[in-house]
Amino acid sequence: MRGLVIKSTGNAYLVRMDDGSDVECHIKGNFRIRGIRSTNPVAVGDYVEVQTLADGTNWITEIEERRNYIIRRSTNLSKESHILAANIDQVALIVTVNHPETSTTFIDRFLATCEAYSVPTVLIFNKIDLFTPDEIARVEELRSLYESIGYTTLAISAVSGELSDLKKQFVNKVTLLSGNSGVGKSTLLNALFGKEMTRTGKISDAHDKGMHTTTFSEMYFLDDITPGAVIDTPGIKGFGAINMEKEEVSHYFREIFRTAQECRFGNCTHTGEPGCAVSEAVVRGEIAMSRYESYLSILGDCTETKYR
Ligand SMILES: Nc1nc2c(ncn2[C@@H]2O[C@H](COP(=O)(O)OP(=O)(O)OP(=O)(O)O)[C@@H](O)[C@H]2O)c(=O)[nH]1
Numbered sequence: 001m002r003g004l005v006i007k008s009t010g011n012a013y014l015v016r017m018d019d020g021s022d023v024e025c026h027i028k029g030n031f032r033i034r035g036i037r038s039t040n041p042v043a044v045g046d047y048v049e050v051q052t053l054a055d056g057t058n059w060i061t062e063i064e065e066r067r068n069y070i071i072r073r074s075t076n077l078s079k080e081s082h083i084l085a086a087n088i089d090q091v092a093l094i095v096t097v098n099h100p101e102t103s104t105t106f107i108d109r110f111l112a113t114c115e116a117y118s119v120p121t122v123l124i125f126n127k128i129d130l131f132t133p134d135e136i137a138r139v140e141e142l143r144s145l146y147e148s149i150g151y152t153t154l155a156i157s158a159v160s161g162e163l164s165d166l167k168k169q170f171v172n173k174v175t176l177l178s179g180n181s182g183v184g185k186s187t188l189l190n191a192l193f194g195k196e197m198t199r200t201g202k203i204s205d206a207h208d209k210g211m212h213t214t215t216f217s218e219m220y221f222l223d224d225i226t227p228g229a230v231i232d233t234p235g236i237k238g239f240g241a242i243n244m245e246k247e248e249v250s251h252y253f254r255e256i257f258r259t260a261q262e263c264r265f266g267n268c269t270h271t272g273e274p275g276c277a278v279s280e281a282v283v284r285g286e287i288a289m290s291r292y293e294s295y296l297s298i299l300g301d302c303t304e305t306k307y308r
Pocket residue numbers: 126127128129130156157158159160179180181182183184185186187188199200201202203210211212213214215233234235236
Protein backbone atom coordinates (compact mmCIF):
# COMPACT_ATOMS: atom_id res chain seq x y z
CA MET A 1 0.00 0.00 0.00
CA ARG A 2 1.06 3.59 -0.61
CA GLY A 3 1.76 6.15 2.08
CA LEU A 4 3.49 9.41 3.01
CA VAL A 5 6.57 9.44 5.25
CA ILE A 6 5.71 11.78 8.13
CA LYS A 7 8.51 11.02 10.56
CA SER A 8 12.08 9.86 10.25
CA THR A 9 14.32 8.99 13.17
CA GLY A 10 17.16 7.66 11.07
CA ASN A 11 16.45 3.97 11.53
CA ALA A 12 12.66 3.90 11.51
CA TYR A 13 10.00 5.77 9.58
CA LEU A 14 6.43 6.58 10.40
CA VAL A 15 4.26 6.37 7.31
CA ARG A 16 0.72 7.72 6.99
CA MET A 17 -0.96 5.20 4.74
CA ASP A 18 -3.55 6.18 2.16
CA ASP A 19 -6.22 4.60 4.41
CA GLY A 20 -5.29 7.06 7.18
CA SER A 21 -3.47 4.65 9.48
CA ASP A 22 0.07 5.39 10.74
CA VAL A 23 2.50 2.52 10.36
CA GLU A 24 6.09 2.15 11.57
CA CYS A 25 8.31 1.05 8.73
CA HIS A 26 11.89 0.03 8.10
CA ILE A 27 14.12 -0.08 5.08
CA LYS A 28 16.58 -2.74 4.02
CA GLY A 29 20.21 -1.83 4.62
CA ASN A 30 21.03 -1.91 0.95
CA PHE A 31 18.17 0.34 -0.11
CA ARG A 32 19.51 3.11 -2.34
CA ILE A 33 18.09 5.52 -4.84
CA ARG A 34 19.91 5.71 -8.12
CA GLY A 35 21.95 8.84 -8.58
CA ILE A 36 21.63 10.19 -5.04
CA ARG A 37 24.29 9.43 -2.47
CA SER A 38 22.82 10.33 0.88
CA THR A 39 22.97 9.09 4.45
CA ASN A 40 19.18 8.78 4.42
CA PRO A 41 17.65 7.19 1.34
CA VAL A 42 14.11 8.02 2.50
CA ALA A 43 13.08 11.43 3.82
CA VAL A 44 10.00 13.03 5.35
CA GLY A 45 7.69 14.01 2.53
CA ASP A 46 8.49 10.97 0.41
CA TYR A 47 5.62 8.92 -1.00
CA VAL A 48 6.47 5.26 -0.58
CA GLU A 49 5.18 1.77 -1.18
CA VAL A 50 4.96 -0.39 1.97
CA GLN A 51 4.82 -4.15 2.28
CA THR A 52 3.83 -5.99 5.44
CA LEU A 53 5.53 -9.32 6.07
CA ALA A 54 3.97 -12.36 7.72
CA ASP A 55 5.73 -11.48 10.99
CA GLY A 56 3.87 -8.16 11.01
CA THR A 57 6.89 -5.93 10.23
CA ASN A 58 6.48 -3.22 7.58
CA TRP A 59 9.05 -2.48 4.91
CA ILE A 60 9.43 0.41 2.51
CA THR A 61 10.02 -1.19 -0.87
CA GLU A 62 9.77 1.74 -3.26
CA ILE A 63 9.96 5.52 -3.33
CA GLU A 64 7.92 7.52 -5.78
CA GLU A 65 9.80 9.99 -7.88
CA ARG A 66 10.28 13.25 -5.97
CA ARG A 67 8.89 16.55 -7.16
CA ASN A 68 11.85 18.16 -5.38
CA TYR A 69 13.99 17.86 -2.27
CA ILE A 70 16.52 19.80 -0.26
CA ILE A 71 19.86 18.15 0.30
CA ARG A 72 22.94 19.33 2.14
CA ARG A 73 26.44 18.08 2.74
CA SER A 74 27.16 17.94 6.44
CA THR A 75 30.47 19.75 6.00
CA ASN A 76 32.06 21.46 3.05
CA LEU A 77 34.33 18.56 2.30
CA SER A 78 32.17 15.61 3.21
CA LYS A 79 30.97 13.46 0.39
CA GLU A 80 27.98 12.21 2.31
CA SER A 81 24.87 14.28 2.00
CA HIS A 82 21.59 14.33 3.84
CA ILE A 83 18.13 14.92 2.45
CA LEU A 84 16.28 17.35 4.71
CA ALA A 85 12.84 16.72 3.17
CA ALA A 86 11.17 15.82 -0.10
CA ASN A 87 8.18 17.15 -2.05
CA ILE A 88 7.96 20.51 -0.33
CA ASP A 89 6.35 23.76 -1.45
CA GLN A 90 8.65 26.08 0.46
CA VAL A 91 11.38 26.39 3.03
CA ALA A 92 10.99 28.64 6.04
CA LEU A 93 14.55 29.39 7.09
CA ILE A 94 14.50 30.48 10.72
CA VAL A 95 17.37 32.76 11.68
CA THR A 96 18.36 34.85 14.71
CA VAL A 97 20.82 37.75 14.78
CA ASN A 98 21.80 36.78 18.34
CA HIS A 99 21.26 33.97 20.89
CA PRO A 100 22.44 32.20 18.75
CA GLU A 101 23.80 34.28 15.89
CA THR A 102 23.06 32.86 12.44
CA SER A 103 25.90 33.76 10.08
CA THR A 104 25.17 35.36 6.74
CA THR A 105 27.36 32.67 5.15
CA PHE A 106 24.97 30.06 6.48
CA ILE A 107 21.93 31.99 5.23
CA ASP A 108 23.42 32.49 1.78
CA ARG A 109 24.57 28.89 1.38
CA PHE A 110 21.14 27.72 2.35
CA LEU A 111 19.44 30.15 -0.03
CA ALA A 112 21.75 29.16 -2.87
CA THR A 113 20.86 25.51 -2.38
CA CYS A 114 17.14 26.32 -2.41
CA GLU A 115 17.70 28.26 -5.64
CA ALA A 116 19.53 25.28 -7.12
CA TYR A 117 16.54 23.07 -6.36
CA SER A 118 13.98 25.77 -7.25
CA VAL A 119 12.35 25.72 -3.84
CA PRO A 120 10.90 29.09 -2.72
CA THR A 121 12.26 30.32 0.60
CA VAL A 122 10.88 32.61 3.29
CA LEU A 123 13.38 34.09 5.71
CA ILE A 124 12.02 34.33 9.23
CA PHE A 125 13.93 36.46 11.73
CA ASN A 126 12.93 35.12 15.14
CA LYS A 127 13.28 36.24 18.79
CA ILE A 128 12.69 39.94 18.18
CA ASP A 129 11.26 40.18 21.72
CA LEU A 130 14.76 39.50 23.02
CA PHE A 131 16.80 42.07 21.18
CA THR A 132 18.46 45.38 22.00
CA PRO A 133 17.78 48.36 19.72
CA ASP A 134 21.09 47.67 17.96
CA GLU A 135 20.13 44.08 17.31
CA ILE A 136 16.72 45.14 16.02
CA ALA A 137 18.50 47.52 13.66
CA ARG A 138 20.58 44.58 12.45
CA VAL A 139 17.38 42.57 11.82
CA GLU A 140 15.98 45.43 9.76
CA GLU A 141 19.24 45.85 7.86
CA LEU A 142 19.28 42.16 6.92
CA ARG A 143 15.60 42.15 6.07
CA SER A 144 16.00 45.02 3.64
CA LEU A 145 19.04 43.35 2.11
CA TYR A 146 17.19 40.10 1.43
CA GLU A 147 13.98 41.84 0.41
CA SER A 148 15.97 43.87 -2.12
CA ILE A 149 17.29 40.62 -3.60
CA GLY A 150 13.73 39.36 -3.89
CA TYR A 151 13.12 37.21 -0.82
CA THR A 152 10.11 37.40 1.45
CA THR A 153 11.15 38.10 5.04
CA LEU A 154 9.30 38.31 8.33
CA ALA A 155 10.36 39.40 11.81
CA ILE A 156 8.61 37.54 14.61
CA SER A 157 8.71 36.37 18.17
CA ALA A 158 7.70 32.76 18.53
CA VAL A 159 7.09 33.21 22.27
CA SER A 160 5.23 36.47 22.52
CA GLY A 161 4.32 37.59 19.07
CA GLU A 162 1.25 37.81 16.94
CA LEU A 163 1.64 35.07 14.35
CA SER A 164 -1.32 35.56 12.01
CA ASP A 165 0.82 37.06 9.22
CA LEU A 166 3.14 34.14 9.54
CA LYS A 167 0.33 31.61 9.48
CA LYS A 168 -0.83 33.02 6.15
CA GLN A 169 2.54 31.97 4.71
CA PHE A 170 1.82 28.37 5.66
CA VAL A 171 -1.70 27.95 4.29
CA ASN A 172 -2.06 25.18 1.68
CA LYS A 173 1.67 24.58 1.59
CA VAL A 174 4.06 21.93 2.80
CA THR A 175 6.75 23.92 4.58
CA LEU A 176 10.15 22.73 5.75
CA LEU A 177 11.36 24.52 8.90
CA SER A 178 15.12 24.68 9.01
CA GLY A 179 17.94 26.67 10.59
CA ASN A 180 20.69 26.39 13.20
CA SER A 181 20.01 24.67 16.49
CA GLY A 182 18.32 26.94 19.03
CA VAL A 183 16.81 29.50 16.66
CA GLY A 184 13.30 28.43 17.70
CA LYS A 185 11.97 26.07 15.02
CA SER A 186 10.19 23.80 17.48
CA THR A 187 9.00 26.75 19.56
CA LEU A 188 7.50 28.27 16.43
CA LEU A 189 5.84 24.99 15.53
CA ASN A 190 4.28 24.76 18.99
CA ALA A 191 3.14 28.39 18.75
CA LEU A 192 1.45 27.73 15.40
CA PHE A 193 -0.46 24.84 16.94
CA GLY A 194 -1.16 26.58 20.21
CA LYS A 195 0.01 23.53 22.16
CA GLU A 196 3.11 21.48 22.78
CA MET A 197 3.55 19.24 19.77
CA THR A 198 7.26 18.72 20.25
CA ARG A 199 10.03 19.35 22.78
CA THR A 200 12.04 22.56 22.83
CA GLY A 201 15.41 23.13 24.47
CA LYS A 202 17.39 25.84 26.18
CA ILE A 203 20.23 27.85 24.76
CA SER A 204 23.50 26.89 26.46
CA ASP A 205 24.73 29.57 28.85
CA ALA A 206 28.36 28.86 28.05
CA HIS A 207 28.22 29.10 24.26
CA ASP A 208 24.95 30.90 23.51
CA LYS A 209 24.10 28.06 21.14
CA GLY A 210 21.28 25.56 20.77
CA MET A 211 21.68 22.07 22.22
CA HIS A 212 20.34 20.02 19.30
CA THR A 213 17.08 19.25 21.05
CA THR A 214 15.15 17.98 18.03
CA THR A 215 16.73 14.76 16.81
CA PHE A 216 14.24 13.60 14.18
CA SER A 217 12.23 15.15 11.35
CA GLU A 218 8.46 15.13 11.57
CA MET A 219 5.60 16.50 9.52
CA TYR A 220 2.73 18.12 11.42
CA PHE A 221 -0.76 18.79 10.10
CA LEU A 222 -2.56 21.89 11.29
CA ASP A 223 -6.27 22.41 10.59
CA ASP A 224 -5.83 26.14 9.84
CA ILE A 225 -3.38 25.49 7.02
CA THR A 226 -4.94 22.34 5.56
CA PRO A 227 -4.00 20.74 3.24
CA GLY A 228 -0.64 22.27 4.16
CA ALA A 229 1.76 20.84 6.70
CA VAL A 230 4.87 21.91 8.58
CA ILE A 231 8.03 19.79 8.90
CA ASP A 232 10.17 20.38 11.99
CA THR A 233 13.76 19.21 11.58
CA PRO A 234 16.93 18.95 13.68
CA GLY A 235 19.05 22.10 13.75
CA ILE A 236 21.98 22.10 11.38
CA LYS A 237 25.46 23.53 11.84
CA GLY A 238 27.40 24.11 8.67
CA PHE A 239 25.83 24.08 5.32
CA GLY A 240 28.12 22.53 2.76
CA ALA A 241 26.56 23.52 -0.52
CA ILE A 242 25.82 20.66 -2.84
CA ASN A 243 28.12 19.96 -5.75
CA MET A 244 27.95 22.84 -8.16
CA GLU A 245 30.02 23.66 -11.15
CA LYS A 246 32.05 26.83 -10.69
CA GLU A 247 30.19 28.56 -13.51
CA GLU A 248 26.89 27.62 -11.93
CA VAL A 249 27.36 29.19 -8.49
CA SER A 250 26.48 32.73 -9.55
CA HIS A 251 23.16 31.47 -10.92
CA TYR A 252 22.05 30.87 -7.35
CA PHE A 253 22.79 34.39 -6.12
CA ARG A 254 19.97 36.29 -7.79
CA GLU A 255 21.50 39.77 -7.69
CA ILE A 256 24.92 38.51 -8.77
CA PHE A 257 23.34 36.60 -11.63
CA ARG A 258 21.43 39.70 -12.79
CA THR A 259 24.51 41.93 -12.61
CA ALA A 260 26.72 39.33 -14.32
CA GLN A 261 24.87 39.94 -17.58
CA GLU A 262 26.96 43.15 -17.79
CA CYS A 263 30.37 41.52 -17.27
CA ARG A 264 32.77 41.83 -20.20
CA PHE A 265 33.42 38.09 -20.39
CA GLY A 266 30.62 35.56 -20.62
CA ASN A 267 32.53 33.10 -18.44
CA CYS A 268 33.48 35.72 -15.82
CA THR A 269 33.78 34.19 -12.32
CA HIS A 270 33.71 37.70 -10.75
CA THR A 271 37.08 37.18 -9.09
CA GLY A 272 39.13 40.00 -10.52
CA GLU A 273 38.59 39.68 -14.27
CA PRO A 274 38.73 42.99 -16.16
CA GLY A 275 35.37 44.56 -16.89
CA CYS A 276 33.62 42.59 -14.14
CA ALA A 277 30.30 44.31 -13.40
CA VAL A 278 29.83 42.28 -10.23
CA SER A 279 33.08 43.46 -8.60
CA GLU A 280 32.18 47.02 -9.57
CA ALA A 281 28.74 46.66 -8.01
CA VAL A 282 30.34 45.35 -4.81
CA VAL A 283 32.64 48.37 -4.68
CA ARG A 284 29.70 50.72 -5.22
CA GLY A 285 27.80 48.91 -2.46
CA GLU A 286 25.05 47.75 -4.78
CA ILE A 287 25.86 44.13 -4.05
CA ALA A 288 26.38 43.47 -0.34
CA MET A 289 29.90 42.46 0.68
CA SER A 290 28.44 39.67 2.84
CA ARG A 291 26.71 38.17 -0.19
CA TYR A 292 29.83 38.46 -2.32
CA GLU A 293 31.89 36.74 0.41
CA SER A 294 29.35 33.91 0.61
CA TYR A 295 29.54 33.56 -3.15
CA LEU A 296 33.35 33.33 -2.95
CA SER A 297 33.18 30.76 -0.16
CA ILE A 298 31.04 28.41 -2.26
CA LEU A 299 33.30 29.00 -5.23
CA GLY A 300 36.23 27.99 -2.99
CA ASP A 301 34.49 24.72 -2.09
CA CYS A 302 34.02 23.89 -5.76
CA THR A 303 37.71 24.26 -6.42
CA GLU A 304 38.63 22.28 -3.32
CA THR A 305 36.36 19.37 -4.22
CA LYS A 306 37.71 19.29 -7.71
CA TYR A 307 41.36 18.95 -6.73
CA ARG A 308 40.93 16.47 -3.93
N1 LIG B 1 12.84 35.07 23.82
C1 LIG B 1 12.57 34.16 22.87
N2 LIG B 1 13.00 32.91 23.01
C2 LIG B 1 12.72 32.03 22.03
C3 LIG B 1 11.97 32.38 20.88
N3 LIG B 1 11.85 31.30 20.09
C4 LIG B 1 12.50 30.30 20.74
N4 LIG B 1 13.01 30.73 21.90
C5 LIG B 1 13.78 29.95 22.88
O1 LIG B 1 14.95 29.42 22.26
C6 LIG B 1 15.28 28.14 22.82
C7 LIG B 1 15.46 27.14 21.71
O2 LIG B 1 14.21 26.93 21.06
P1 LIG B 1 13.88 25.62 20.22
O3 LIG B 1 12.52 25.80 19.68
O4 LIG B 1 14.15 24.38 21.01
O5 LIG B 1 14.95 25.72 19.05
P2 LIG B 1 15.11 24.75 17.78
O6 LIG B 1 15.41 25.64 16.62
O7 LIG B 1 13.96 23.84 17.66
O8 LIG B 1 16.45 23.95 18.18
P3 LIG B 1 16.90 22.46 17.75
O9 LIG B 1 15.77 21.54 17.94
O10 LIG B 1 18.06 22.18 18.68
O11 LIG B 1 17.35 22.57 16.34
C8 LIG B 1 14.15 27.83 23.81
O12 LIG B 1 14.58 28.16 25.10
C9 LIG B 1 13.02 28.73 23.36
O13 LIG B 1 12.15 29.09 24.41
C10 LIG B 1 11.53 33.75 20.77
O14 LIG B 1 10.88 34.17 19.81
N5 LIG B 1 11.85 34.58 21.78
